Amino acid sequence: MTDSAKDRQHALTDEPPVCQSPDASWVALPFVLPPGACDCHAHIYGPPERYPYRDKRRYTPAPVGLDEYRALLAKLGVTRAVIVQPTVYDDNRITLDVLNTSSGAWRGIAQLKPDVSDAELRRLDAAGFRGVRLHTRSGLDDLDAMARRVAPLGWHVQLHLDARDLPEIGPRLARLPVPVVLDHFARIVVQDGLDQPGFKALLTLMESGQCWVKLSAPFRLGDDISPYAAVLPFAKALVAARPDRLVWGSDWPHSSYHGVMPNMGVLLGLVGEWAPDGGTRDMILGINPARLYGFE
Numbered sequence: 001m002t003d004s005a006k007d008r009q010h011a012l013t014d015e016p017p018v019c020q021s022p023d024a025s026w027v028a029l030p031f032v033l034p035p036g037a038c039d040c041h042a043h044i045y046g047p048p049e050r051y052p053y054r055d056k057r058r059y060t061p062a063p064v065g066l067d068e069y070r071a072l073l074a075k076l077g078v079t080r081a082v083i084v085q086p087t088v089y090d091d092n093r094i095t096l097d098v099l100n101t102s103s104g105a106w107r108g109i110a111q112l113k114p115d116v117s118d119a120e121l122r123r124l125d126a127a128g129f130r131g132v133r134l135h136t137r138s139g140l141d142d143l144d145a146m147a148r149r150v151a152p153l154g155w156h157v158q159l160h161l162d163a164r165d166l167p168e169i170g171p172r173l174a175r176l177p178v179p180v181v182l183d184h185f186a187r188i189v190v191q192d193g194l195d196q197p198g199f200k201a202l203l204t205l206m207e208s209g210q211c212w213v214k215l216s217a218p219f220r221l222g223d224d225i226s227p228y229a230a231v232l233p234f235a236k237a238l239v240a241a242r243p244d245r246l247v248w249g250s251d252w253p254h255s256s257y258h259g260v261m262p263n264m265g266v267l268l269g270l271v272g273e274w275a276p277d278g279g280t281r282d283m284i285l286g287i288n289p290a291r292l293y294g295f296e
Contacts, residue, residue, distance in 0.1 A: 019062040020261050022253040026075065027265030031272045034282035038080035038289035039268075041183065041216045041249025044069060045086060046094045057088045059256040066098055069252060072264055082293055084109040084133060084158070086255070092124065099128040107293040109133050109158050114145035125153050130293045131181065136161040140169070144176070151177045156212070156292070163188040163198030170201045174210050181292070184217040184251065185238075190230040191222050194237060206242045212292060213238055215274065215284065216249030218267070224259035226266050227273070235274035243280045247288050 045051070045061035053060065073081060083106055085095045095108045108129040112121075132150055134143060136159060147157050156179040161169075163186045173180045186202050205211040215235060223230035238246060248271055250264050275281040289295065 016057050016060045018060045019253070019255050020257070021062040021064055022068075023261045023263040024068070024072065025263060027263050027269065029076065029265060029272075030269050031278070031281065033077050034286035036080055036286045036290055036295060037078045038082065038247070038285065038293070038295070039073065039078050039250045039252070040082045040247040040289050040293070041084055041214050042069060042081055042252040043086045043255060044083050044094060044098050045088070045253075045255075046097070051089060051094045053088045054090050059088070061086070061088065061255055062253055064253050066101075072252070076265060076268060078268075079105060080289065080293075080295060081106045082109060082130075082249070082289070083107070085111045087111065087135075092129075095129075096124065096127055102128070104128065104296075107295070112146065112149075114142050114149055116149065121149065121153060125155075129155070131156040131158045133158040133160065133183075135159075136165055136169070143172070147176045147178045154294070156181050158183065160184070161187060163196070163202060166198045166201035166205065170205050174205060174208050176210070179212060179292075180205075180210060181212040181214065181247075183214050184220055185215065185231070185234060186213060187221070188234055189222050190234065194233055199234065199237075203237070203241050206238070206245050209242075209245070212245045212247065212288075214247055214249045215271065217251040217254075218270065219254075219257065219259060219262045220251075226260070226262060227270060232273060235270075239275050239280060239284075243275065243283055244288060246284045247292060248284055 044066050046065055083095050083098055085092050092110045099106055099108050109131045110124055110129050112132045132146055158181040160183045188199050218228040218231040221231055250267055252264060254261060271281055271284060275284055
């Protein structure tokens with residue numbers, strides 16, 4: 001059973017399964033990180049007695065949180081992070097609280113509806129939120145309205161989608177009044193090859209300059225064994241196309257993933273294979289995140 005099929009199966013159960021804990025073993029990096037290196041995609045979960053999970057959810061988070069994540073970043077030498085609000089909560093409180101403890105070193109991505117108040121948007125912006133995340137399975141109806149709401153703030157729309165949808169929705173994304181950031185390599189299916197229509201549409205969208213891609217969660221794309229060799233040609237093609245529109249993310253703590261748990265040091269080290277040139281690598285890990293998320 002595939003990872004996505006398991007997710008759909010678990011969504012129907014009354015008691016969502018508890019996720020695996022991430023691999024916390026130490027793996028040294030094969031290169032030196034640039035100043036301001038940033039993990040651009042992580043989720044933080046808090047104690048459920050303080051931050052209750054919604055009843056209808058696909059998974060129950062592993063018992064790891066802010067302390068474990070901070071320790072891991074410190075050991076790796078990553079000084080910035082972007083925290084994406086998890087879908088297991090009904091509000092943005094956990095991410096808001098986390099940002100308020102980061103002394104401006106972290107940014108946030110919210111889960112919102114188009115009817116969110118202006119006051120709430122201003123509050124989130126002041127705390128360090130810089131985008132709103134939508135899922136194409138449920139969020140496309142809100143896409144245009146949400147983009148108009150966040151455009152005055154200089155935010156972007158982050159989409160978790162299926163690359164097979166890009167030939168159809170790509171032109172729509174290119175017309176939005178805000179940048180678009182696509183999670184997890186736009187969820188390409190590596191077995192479909194470089195000539196798949198979705199990947200071609202992704203490259204076209206990137207060439208327009210409207211689209212950013214997160215080099216994150218390679219283990220979710222159909223090759224779940226490190227170092228995810230089947231992902232390499234896609235990563236190299238993206239780097240060759242628009243290295244100035246790429247950022248890296250760990251997807252820590254890899255929630256709702258059912259395969260062999262990845263190691264964050266290995267995931268970060270893969271950027272050295274995807275972008276062997278040091279200047280390009282520094283762009284992906286440091287310069288691009290600073291520009292996209294407004295780090296000073």
